[in-house]
Amino acid sequence: AQKITQTQPGMFVQEKEAVTLDCTYDTSDQSYGLFWYKQPSSGEMIFLIYQGSYDEQNATEGRYSLNFQKARKSANLVISASQLGDSAMYFCAMRGDEANFGNEKLTFGTGTRLTIIP
């Protein structure tokens, strides 16, 4: 079984500053993947970034980067130069070894509500 922990229920950050959203995970699988999603007030889930457990380099997608520390079982999301439009809920999620058999179901953390202050 997998478990995702997000310990920051809410964060307030000044516009243009960088922000780090924490995510730790627990799994007994050798192969796994970590995802980050953004959920604005509209409710849609927007895929941001992915990190595979065997990827040696940290994933980056534009202003998003994932600080992956495998030994610590952490996968923190870093948003550089935050913008007002970044205000939303952010969820960390994990898929396990079942993906190797075609089942890519995800386990989600409880989320962090990020508010960008002008």
Place this chain on the structure above:
Amino acid sequence: SAVISQKPSRDICQRGTSLTIQCQVDSQVTMMFWYRQQPGQSLTLIATANQGSEATYESGFVIDKFPISRPNLTFSTLTVSNMSPEDSSIYLCSLAQGPDTQYFGPGTRLTVL
């Protein structure tokens, strides 16, 4: 990336009734997933829907309450049966395009009175 649509986008229903949510994808996918997000909560997987076979339900979810159909590789439905106010949630379908991408539909916001 795949384009996923859901119908209805939102609905208000009476206790004891049923609602069927449709999920349409613009490309063929093997597996589709149905998630529930209760108010202020995270997402919880209801079931995995495979084409041509019965859905696989997660612990705490049963077929009588959440029957799922998957008639082809681009379409699935989730029915919420005999609804109660506790079923008020956002229901989202999703698909995976490989182990490193998973996309969600826009969601169906359900309120049960």
